Amino acid sequence: MGNDKMSRIRLQVMWDRLLSVVEEQAQTLVRTAFSTSTREAGDVSAGVFDLAGRMLAQAVTGTPGHINSMARAVVHFMDVFPVADMNEGDVYITNDPWRGTGHLHDFTVVTPAFREGRIVALFACTSHVVDIGGIGQSPEGRQVYHEGLFVPIMPLALRGEMNGWLLNLIRANVREPVQVEGDIYALAACNEIGAKRLFAMMDENDIETLDALGAFIIDQSHAAITAAINALPQGQWSHSMRIDGYSEPIDLVASLTIANGRVHVDYEGSSGVSEFGINCPMCYTEAYTAFGVKCVVAPDIPNNAGTLDAITVCAPEHTIVNAPHPCAVVARSTIGHMLPDVVFGCLHQALPDRVPAEGTSNLWNLKFGAGHGITSQGPSSDTPFMVMSFHSGGAGARPHLDGLSATPYPSGVRNVPVEITEAITPIVIWRKELRIDSGGAGAQRGGLGQSMLISNREGAPTGLFATFERVHFPARGRNGGGPGTCGVVALESGKTLRNKGFQIVPGDDRLVIEMPGGGGYGDPLTRDPEAVASDVALGFVSIESAVADYGVVLDQNARVDVAATQTRRQKRHVP
DSSP: OHHHHHHHHHHHHHHHHHHHHHHHHHHHHHHHOOSHHHHTTOOEEEEEEOTTSOEEEEOSSSOHHHHHHHHHHHHHHHHHSOGGGOOTTOEEEEOOTTTTTSSTTEEEEEEEEEETTEEEEEEEEEEEOSOOSTTOSOTTOSBGGGSOOOOOSEEEEETTEEOHHHHHHHHHHOSOHHHHHHHHHHHHHHHHHHHHHHHHHHHHHTOSOSHHHHHHHHHHHHHHHHHHHHTSOOEEEEEEEEEOOSSSOEEEEEEEEEETTEEEEEOTTOOBOOSSTTOOOHHHHHHHHHHHHHHHHOTTSOOSHHHHTTEEEEOOTTBTTBOOTTBOOTTTHHHHTTHHHHHHHHHHHHSTTSSOOOOOOSOOOEEEEESBTTTBSSOOSSOOEEEEEOOOOOOOOOSSSOOOTTOOTTTOOOOOOHHHHHHHSSEEEEEEEEOTTOSOOSSBOOOOOEEEEEEETTSOOEEEEEEOOSSSSOOOOBTTOOOOOOOEEEETTSOBOOSEEEEEEOTTSOEEEEOOOOOOBSOGGGSOHHHHHHHHHHTSSOHHHHHHHHOOOBOTTSOBOHHHHHHHHHHHHOO
């Protein structure tokens, strides 16, 4: 019995060590990458897999969309390159949206790890590259063929020899060849570091394979999430959400079932595929659905094959959440990032006071480009460039806490510092600040969006590849909380721009971006008046909103007028 206990402790120690291995793997990718999406925003994933293609551990650094879709991607690599046919020094690559992580801008790299001539594991990682050719980052393409270079699962290296022909092909098809090639080498390097750290762990613990450790990880994780699911109310709940879409609104509809140690989500009833590039492949739908479920049901249980297998997802083909090849998918995050909110709407019915209000959810990334064929048709002295800068609106208020402001949830990426964007492009960001009154009113206030003012320092036109949501349909509050404020995309001169599609910002004008806020939670009239006064002092809430939305009256010194506040709130409560 004592030996068995010691064995479990030893396995747990190795499990913890494995988590540190994949975290160093991810950090290597971040430190060596060329593009801002990886280096500054952390739009990556990294993990280690057993020889059956099951994810044993994932790095904390990274995004749920990449991590959870990559978790299912490795088996596709193994279909093309069986383990028995792999050799030391091999590296495999793809950006196949349906076998990778959802769109062509994401490269996934898989590397077999050989120790003393024997394969012991597979390392995988994903990164978003700044450009992949095609029409750029705009969702106006009608097929995946419009969106750039499609690299099927193939060798990046064989027996240690890089595939120079593939690298030549990639360089010839992208606008930023140095950045893209640099990111590909970073992907290969991070897997190599992961393997070295794994071998060191195996040497220290005197183990020849990961068989026992892998079985322990998966069995323990599966048992834990099964117990967590079985402790929940059993049944079925449905929810829907309408979002902006491209040419017309989109309905996301989900039915969630909790039964027999599993959570199943069915998207029957969701809108059909779009003719534009906002479609979502099933792998990405599965990724963000599973993330939404885990955030509520099992947030503390490690994410691996054992936990992911307890969450199943289905959707009719040819719907916006299960778009088949060759649908355009470049902006699949437009849909994918909204799915946790839909899942939360189902879970709120089963688990009151456990889930937040709706948030901005979809990233408000600033995707700019300039140069021949983008903003000019001939030679120009203006600087050509392609860049993506990550930014976000407000998250939904939580049952007992305010929503997080300017926080990219559920993507988990970081906002890119304005100085980085300004250093590598002619872009100038004149203003970046929290947007007052954008968070939905509630006992817990929704998170605030951001306000930005942007131009080109060369006075040249700049192409904007817009993929914004929550411009027409705001994030809804929960339990009596108010909606967040809708987003705005416009020129300083007064013209309103479309929230999706390619548009030109004239060189003599400036782009105005007002990001949405998250929904509030609970009755605003029950919010602590002192919290409202603090919000006013910090510039989060205006004096007018304090009175109109929260029933809080402030005196000339910006202190709460207790008597006037009580009177006003009492009047508001009278039917």
